[in-house]
Amino acid sequence: MSELYDDFKSIVLNKTPLIDVRAPVEFKKGAFLNSVNLPIMNDEERHEVGICYKNRGNAKAIELGHSLVSGYIKEQRIQAWSDFIDANPDALLYCFRGGQRSKISQEWLAERGKEIVRLKGGYKAFRSYLLRELEESTLHFKPIILGGRTGSGKTIELKKMSNAIDLEGLANHRGSSFGQKITPQTSQINFENNLTYELIQKLHDGFEHLVLEDEGRHIGNVFMPESFISLMAEAPLVILETPIEHRIEITLNEYVIEAQKMYECAGFENVLEAWQESIQSAMNRIKRRLGNQKHSEVCNIFEDAVQEQKKNGSYDKYRDWVEYLLREYYDPMYDYQIQKRSEKIVFRGNASEVHEYIKSVTLFSGRLK
Missing domain, CATH: 3.40.50 (Rossmann fold)
Structure with a gap:
């Protein structure tokens, strides 16, 4: 099975369950039907990583993210994803652009023996698709x-x-x-x-x-x-x-x-x-x-x-x-x-x-x- 999925129409027609690993503040602004917010980072952690990214670059931001989400916190979040996948085997995973957060989440799950496909382009790509369909409909x-x-x-x-x-x-x-x-x-x-x-x-x-x-x-x-x-x-x-x-x-x-x-x-x-x-x-x-x-x-x-x-x-x-x-x-x-x-x-x-x-x-x- 491919690690990326972009058949957005089938997601709509099949009412596919979705795991949104963005921070709660992002989810609150807008998400998709049948999605659940199980963030890889909470709002405060995301804020800290964002500041680090601006001041010290991508590598240091990723390093900080791994240090903030580690140990018991990391295990809790992986377990929440695992439980959702057990209840919804056809679930898909996404972050904002389908980049690092969803990729890391996917890798952590794979280490626990859980397979999940993520949305190609993430929230941004799916949202763009829906806006085009809304206009063309x-x-x-x-x-x-x-x-x-x-x-x-x-x-x-x-x-x-x-x-x-x-x-x-x-x-x-x-x-x-x-x-x-x-x-x-x-x-x-x-x-x-x-x-x-x-x-x-x-x-x-x-x-x-x-x-x-x-x-x-x-x-x-x-x-x-x-x-x-x-x-x-x-x-x-x-x-x-x-x-x-x-x-x-x-x-x-x-x-x-x-x-x-x-x-x-x-x-x-x-x-x-x-x-x-x-x-x-x-x-x-x-x-x-x-x-x-x-x-x-x-x-x-x-x-x-x-x-x-x-x-x-x-x-x-x-x-x-x-x-x-x-x-x-x-x-x-x-x-x-x-x-x-x-x-x-x-x-x-x-x-x-x-x-x-x-x-x-x-x-x-x-x-x-």
Whole structure:
């Protein structure tokens, strides 16, 4: 078996496990799906070696690296790699450029009788491949944009479509003023990498039409690729229409019930207070758009709902808060934006009608499951 591997498409299609031996600070900035960070040097060690490299050259930097990662520390790191390889025999190894760090890791493993192939060109080469594919992918599919007012259930319906990509899921953000989650939002690099993984897989499956949720230039702190912004702006728009009563229930479940469960799972000592603080911060961020009077009204409605929950554990009063947000904040904003793109609307309907329409459009141009 070759010591180097550069069939990046197969890595994506096979969801190949990857060992990233870069330092944690590098991994945090951007990595790949199915990768685990098992660094050969931690952040402090890498920093010291970097300074040595600048001041004294490559040979002395390598010497320092071997002295810093030796003995028990070295054995711990080799054992972590070995354990991962045992659990994932098809795993591959990479560092930044596919150079010294991954080569040394590979050699140390070989000394322990463990074989692993490393990525040719490392992170940099794989990342460059994904960026090229991201740019070129827009030439190989026709987008269908799924729009609809907040709470209409667009994400719910997207998850039922095998030819859809959940952009908000990839960004780890619900795409609205109240869309921030407890877990950190995906980095820009990881969003682009993960989106490209999805695109490669969907196009390999033969889909010519891909369904995407109607998004602006950014989802939270993550920005859409420029090529996608242009493509989506010209794409046909399908509007999911959902009764207000159903929208209230969907939004209540997402913003209140499930959100509080996330705080509970995250181990917050006082779940209700932590969640309440996040919602109040979100309402303060939309104060200018709402205006002073409406902002005061929505805050009072919310406070009444919180007190009701504290008193008897009921979520019922949050429905009034959700309805106010939908009618007074989200709907006017959405209606204004959609009016400017009315010529792109090709269909309106409820969930089942939308599915049937999209199926009829894509039936002869891509595999449907």
